[in-house]
Amino acid sequence: MDTGSQKLTKLLQLDKGKASFKRNFTFKLFPFFTRASERAKFNNGFTPVIGVLSRHSLGLKSEYKPEDYNINLIYDKVDSVDELNEDEKNKFLKKIFDFNQIDSIKHPYILNYYPLSETQDKRGEIDIALYLSEIFNLKNNAKWHEFVGNKKANNLVEKILLESISPIPEKKENNPFTSILNGIFIDKQDDLEFLLKHKDFALKNLDKFFAFYYFQYILQTALNLDHIKSLKNKTQLYPLYFTLETEKLTSTRLTNSKGYNQIKEVNRFVLVNENLLGYINILINTINQNEKFYSFTDIFNLDLNKQEQLNNELKEFLAIYRDAFQKSKPLNSDLENNILLFKEWLSEDLGNETVSRYPLSINEIGDLFFLKNRGSLGKTLTLKKDILILLTALVVKDKKMLIKDVFVEFEKRGIYSDRYTKNEILNFYEKMNILDKKSDSGEVKYVKPVL
DSSP states (O other): OOOHHHHHHHHTTGGGTSOOOOOOOSOBSOOOOSSGGGSOOOTTTTHHHHHHHHHHHTTBOSOOOGGGOOTHHHHHHOOOOTTOOHHHHHHHHHHHHSGGGGGGSOOGGGGGGOOOOSSTTHHHHHHHHHHHHHHTTGGGOHHHHHHHTOOOOSSHHHHHHHHHSOOOOBOOOOOOBOOSOTTSSTTHHHHHHHHHTSHHHHHHHHHHHHHHHHHHHHHHHHHHHTOGGGGGTOOOOOOOBOEETTOOOOTTSHHHHTTHHHHHHHGGGHHHHHHHHHHHHHHHHHHHTSOOOOOHHHHHTSOHHHHHHHHHHHHHHHHHHHHHHTOOSOOOSSHHHHHHHHHHHHHHHSOHHHHHHTTHHHHHHIIIIIEEEOGGGOEEEEEOHHHHHHHHHHHHTTSOEEHHHHHHHHHHTTOBOOHHHHHHHHHHHHHHTOEEEOSTTOOSEEEOOOO
């Protein structure tokens, strides 16, 4: 039976003289791809992801295509329409129930029939949905199931469609995704539950809701993974500053120094860090004879005996790696510094094109909803009006809230803002007529519920 270092040597093919940085891990931290063709481009928005999310959570087949929709079932269900003959009846029904029209029927169950894109990047759409399903534990979320599984019709059109539409086959599908962000974004489930209580608002905003949390999770995961030493304790929420899309910016604003530039700085390590953790997991899984996922926090908190075993296996592997790549740096005596040395070597040896392509998924979702190009400042983290309205509704919920508490709640969800942006948000709330001033000076301000 191979030791951990022997397994890792064979996986990377160091025993054959040329490394192949394979990623045969039992887990995924990001729904990203090294091949551009599979990366979700969002040419059809975020709705294909919502379709997969709904189907997968209900134990249904993730893939759904327009050709899976059979309008003939509706033709057969409806015997007649006024005095129209059969051809006229079917033409009339096609105008209402053609697949290209069903998203105009605002019913939660129809989310299950939102199709994937017909291009190769549907693979990326599926993975994002699986990622979100794991983060929100949607397989076991009764409120979510009640929402997307509800076939109760409210009018004749819904009744005809829901009683006629062909069922989607059941399928058990493996979900390899996991998250290291335990203890961060603890309000996400409450936010989702509140959103689902307001059906019309939810149907209009579910794409933005899940896109928001997807964006926040991948940003914070990338930042946390790149601060390996800080993970000895636990993951943390790194401040990222957003501005409104209507603001004028200068280089001195916090959104420039503590915004998207922080992400650009760690982008070249996203693949490196995930591979690093995967390779360390192969070693510890072999030692412990299991397939459990170990985060860096878990690894640094192993008992001393296990850490020593892991360090010995890592040193044995790194000695082989050093010879294969003709490295000059000596190995370290402690686990932490050997892990950091392994990261340094991986960052030197992974292909530049592969490393640069992998985090482009961050740009794709950012360009859809959360980034704006600011000329010489480049892309900055941005709150569009509809996202701001959604977040305000989720934060304030049913009772008015002090404006300072609103900003605190925004920060708990990863949205930081400087004083200029806060003033812009106040002005926006005044225009929306949801700002309530409780003193002559206007110093005490409340934000009223949006819904």
